[in-house]
Amino acid sequence: MNKRVFLKTGLLGMGGLIASPFIARAGNMEMESPHKTRINEGSSFQLAPLPYAYDALEPYIDARTMEIHHSRHHAAYVNNLNNALPGAAGDRSLEHIMKSVSSYSVAVRNNGGGHYNHELFWEIMTPNGGGQPTGELLAAINSSFGSFRKFQELFTTAAATRFGSGWAWLVAADGKLMVTSTPNQDNPLMDVVPAKERGTPVMGIDVWEHAYYLKYQYRRGDYISAFWNVIDWNAVAEKLKKA
Numbered sequence: 504m505n506k507r508v509f510l511k512t513g514l515l516g517m518g519g520l521i522a523s524p525f526i527a528r529a530g531n532m533e534m535e536s537p538h539k540t541r542i543n544e545g546s547s548f549q550l551a552p553l554p555y556a557y558d559a560l561e562p563y564i565d566a567r568t569m570e571i572h573h574s575r576h577h578a579a580y581v582n583n584l585n586n587a588l589p590g591a592a593g594d595r596s597l598e599h600i601m602k603s604v605s606s607y608s609v610a611v612r613n614n615g616g617g618h619y620n621h622e623l624f625w626e627i628m629t630p631n632g633g634g635q636p637t638g639e640l641l642a643a644i645n646s647s648f649g650s651f652r653k654f655q656e657l658f659t660t661a662a663a664t665r666f667g668s669g670w671a672w673l674v675a676a677d678g679k680l681m682v683t684s685t686p687n688q689d690n691p692l693m694d695v696v697p698a699k700e701r702g703t704p705v706m707g708i709d710v711w712e713h714a715y716y717l718k719y720q721y722r723r724g725d726y727i728s729a730f731w732n733v734i735d736w737n738a739v740a741e742k743l744k745k746a
């Protein structure tokens with residue numbers, strides 16, 4: 504039975520149920536994650552769709568990697584975060600949880616970080632990215648690092664030398680920018696990060712092997728080089744404005 508026939512007979516058979524999001528989104532089933540069925544739905548975190556197609560960042564980041572990274576890895580962080588959070592109480596914004604993460608379980612630290620970091624990562628990439636930043640962002644980079652080239656070197660080194668799994672960051676703190684890196688799914692918002700490396704992340708690169716291994720295998724450096732071609736500098740500039 505093809506989808507059109509199914510929808511038609513489904514409509515006749517189930518009356519108003521055709522309006523349910525499950526049926527309406529039948530062509531986009533990969534976005535449906537188990538966490539949506541939680542009873543405590545109102546306070547659950549959700550996996551947002553990618554703002555572009557899985558293959559949009561080709562050839563720099565391959566479609567298969569993007570699909571698994573978003574629909575499996577990121578989805579799992581969201582699901583595990585929802586399962587690890589204690590009952591609804593207090594400020595449940597992801598930012599607040601990050602900033603007070605030392606008072607939560609390790610599972611919230613790892614999966615909350617995973618959710619926050621990947622949301623930021625998808626946002627600061629775009630198929631029409633790359634080039635150089637302009638305006639206030641470029642001015643901030645120049646005043647903090649001397650030049651865009653110098654910043655690129657520092658960020659690339661931070662990403663390349665992060666041992667094992669983790670992230671490299673461009674961080675806004677005290678009116679300045681700095682480059683840092685964190686292990687695992689930690690990020691610069693977290694109160695478990697050394698105070699002098701804390702701030703608001705405005706750009707980050709995932710250097711877990713799952714972010715590049717299918718295409719680049721052991722060549723993390725090639726993946727980092729490719730990343731510069733997909734950065735959405737407008738999105739980074741927006742994040743700096745709000746920092």
Ligand code: MN3
Pocket residue numbers: 572576621709711713714
């Ligand atoms: Mn990842």
